[in-house]
Amino acid sequence: MKREDIEHLAKLARIGITDAEADTLATDVTNVLSYISEIEDISGGEASEKQVGPLHTIMRPDTDPHEGNVYTEDLLKAAPNRDGRYVKVKKIIEEKS
């Protein structure tokens, strides 16, 4: 894995990294990938279903909600930027200048 590959992954993962970090990560990720590649040669098993244990798609009816506004202030308090009862976010689409 090259430094450019790491930079691309970091971009996808929305993590800013320095050049030095990219170099270290390239070595580390390459080493780990070569280790985990050992599972490639395990064959057999029509087992392909991806689930943990016997539970799947377990949904309950959306009933019995807690009272309104009980957690609102606590949750808003955690937001870095707020405006009254709103979490403030920067503009997502910018106008072309």
Add this chain to the structure above:
Amino acid sequence: MTITELRKKFIEGSYTPVHALDDMRAVIEKRNGEINAFLDVYDDARVEAESATARFAAEGESAPSLLGQPIAVKHNILIKGKRATAASKILEHYVAPYDATIIARMREAGATFIGGTNLDEFAMGSSTENSAFGVTRNPIDPSRVPGGSSGGSAAAVAMGAAVASLGTDTGGSVRLPASFCGLVGFKPTYGGISRHGVIAMGSSLDQVGTMTNSVRDAEIIFSAVSGKDRFDATTITPETYPRVSLKDHYRIGVPRDFLSVGMEPDVLVRFDETIEALTKAGHEVVDVSLPLMKRGLAAYYIVMPAEVSSNLARYDGVRFGLHVDGANLLEDYFKSRAEGFGAEVKRRVLLGTYVLSSGYYDAYYGKAEQVRRMMRDEMNTVFKDVDLVMTPTSAAPAFKIGEKSDPLSMYLADIFTVSANLTGAPAISIPAGTVEREGIQLPVGVQYIAPHAGDERLFDFGKKAYDHALGIG
């Protein structure tokens, strides 16, 4: 000291929850500066201890099971009004808006929360060296690690600053530190304890676990907190799995060919001595074949980072946690996550991003899930012949701080523990004597794995083989 012993004294009134709390606070005062087990110590615990003391005087034997018991809690489990940092800069000032289900249930059972403990950032590590708030040291030998990621919780109990503690176990993060610190470390069947209010790492692997001074204590906490939770859809009921029986004597399988993986000789000697003691006590120990077990770690380092990269996407500097301002929203993300996450977290997020990226998904994540399924089948087949599977918890005792500098050698510390997470089986690490390093006796552990929903079997066996054998109350 155990929960059972404390409770006995609390009922007699010879020693009260206030005494216990004060004594433990004194230990924290004296040792936490060096050990760094606790990130926060809760002053309101004193009020809880006072009320518990009054309740014991009034209720005696009928007091709830954990009344007045000082419990330490890993800093990735939410306690309303307290910080839950996950030992990350990105959550340094995050205050929990609600109680995790396990906390609410322990409160109901009367527990006193003495403080929040250190961990590897977001529970990623095997040594508690990856914390943004400093390493935790092993109270038995402070030049060594306590294991991880629940190292603070293990150190807290080992130094006598809590009677028991809560940790989380994604690949061995309760069992490994328990073995390094001479404690009983228990990870329930996947779904045995609610994860609601527990900061997620690898959601298909994560379980809350306990660190205690006896097997009985693990059982006491588990009975107080286990069971269905409407806030965690993966919690199981008694009907989810076939019932697992209890026996007078157990038939235990040892995957002998797996033990060749870099075991230190005297640790293997302790393991074989444990087998001898079990045989003497009337249990039967036989060799079994679990060839996929040694592949577990490779599958784990695909599944876990994949889930990490998804779970940690929520730390975006918008709704909570660290926010570093940039020119636009995208730059806010990059800067907040660059500054908020430590090196190991970044490594795993990128690894996970890679294995999930289109073109590689089938070769890595798809394959790993397949291997995982095969491991589960392999283990179920072995459980037709034996009641429990037994391995060392770790190939070596606690290592030196700074000793494992490259990530892969650190990852290998979990080689024996990850298969229980990948398969969802319950597992317990029980102390199995000590080995000497530089003149200090360091504890080692033996791990027992039971079939799904066999948590009670682990307790039953563990009480016979450990508590009763050693006369622990």
